[in-house]
Amino acid sequence: MFILHVNINVKPECLDEFMKEITWFAEECRKEPGCLRFDVLQELEDPTKFMILEAFPTDEGVVAHQQSEHYKRWGQVAPPLIVEPRIRVRYRPIVGVEG
Amino acid sequence: MFILHVNINVKPECLDEFMKEITWFAEECRKEPGCLRFDVLQELEDPTKFMILEAFPTDEGVVAHQQSEHYKRWGQVAPPLIVEPRIRVRYRPIVGVEG
Numbered sequence: 693m694f695i696l697h698v699n700i701n702v703k704p705e706c707l708d709e710f711m712k713e714i715t716w717f718a719e720e721c722r723k724e725p726g727c728l729r730f731d732v733l734q735e736l737e738d739p740t741k742f743m744i745l746e747a748f749p750t751d752e753g754v755v756a757h758q759q760s761e762h763y764k765r766w767g768q769v770a771p772p773l774i775v776e777p778r779i780r781v782r783y784r785p786i787v788g789v790e791g
Numbered sequence: 792m793f794i795l796h797v798n799i800n801v802k803p804e805c806l807d808e809f810m811k812e813i814t815w816f817a818e819e820c821r822k823e824p825g826c827l828r829f830d831v832l833q834e835l836e837d838p839t840k841f842m843i844l845e846a847f848p849t850d851e852g853v854v855a856h857q858q859s860e861h862y863k864r865w866g867q868v869a870p871p872l873i874v875e876p877r878i879r880v881r882y883r884p885i886v887g888v889e890g
Contacts, residue, residue, distance in 0.1 A: 695832060697842065711885070718886035731887030733794060735880055743796065743882065745844065781834055783842065786810070787817035788830030 693728075694754045695789060698744040699779040706773040707740060713769050714742070720762035721746070726753020729789060747789050792827075793853045794888060797843040798878040805872040806839060812868050813841070819861035820845070825852020828888060846888050 702710045714732055721730040728747040735741040748754045757763055801809045813831055820829040828846040847853045856862060 697832070715886055722887070729887065732885040733796070733882035733888065734885050736883055737881065742885070745887075782836065783832035783834055786831040786833050786841070787814055788821070788828065788844075789832065 693785055693789070694748045694751070695783040695785060696744075696746050697781045697783060698746075700742045700744065701775040702740045702742065702773055703775055704740050710742075710770075710773040713766070713773065714744075717762055717766045717770075718744075720760070721757065724753070724757055724760065726750060726756050728753075747785075792884055792888070793847045793850070794882040794884060795843075795845050796880045796882060797845075799841045799843065800874040801839045801841065801872055802874055803839050809841075809869075809872040812865070812872065813843075816861055816865045816869075817843070819859070820856065823852070823856055823859065825849060825855050827852075846884075 718730050718732045721727050726748050728749050729745060730747075731745045733743050733745075735743075748757060817829050817831045820826050825847050826845070827848050828844060830844045832842050832844075834840040834842075847856060
């Protein structure tokens, strides 16, 4: 099980564009047969802060995800909208996020 | 929709006890009719670091959760096992974590 948690800070002036792009990207990811979870959440207190929680049960699912057209597009459109670095942390499931 | 993300650092010498207690607590939470999600994840790189992602669609569900016996027990057993403070952040869903 591949589980990745990503914290993203968005440039305030890019918030509308980011919302459009992340929504499209996340919905494409959720259509992937190898994708168990792809959640996008926005902080209540600071709407420029987001988290993504993604889960792929198999290595094949991760590879298919990273080779997808929407992944490549996201890699191009996201960086100008974001205050880098994004914080990426890998997890293993204890309770929940199971196949 | 009430969504809470919690980061927890566990005292290394308390890891076994914490795992036992958090597993029991999370499984009790997931039995609540008002609980949409209660995930417990452990960092791959640092097994003393955990995150919880919990979601309750209604205020009534949150109240029932906070008044439950397992919530009260958790409030008693958790603090000695944890390096405070726990970081709690409220979120709203953009994609996923829906009812």
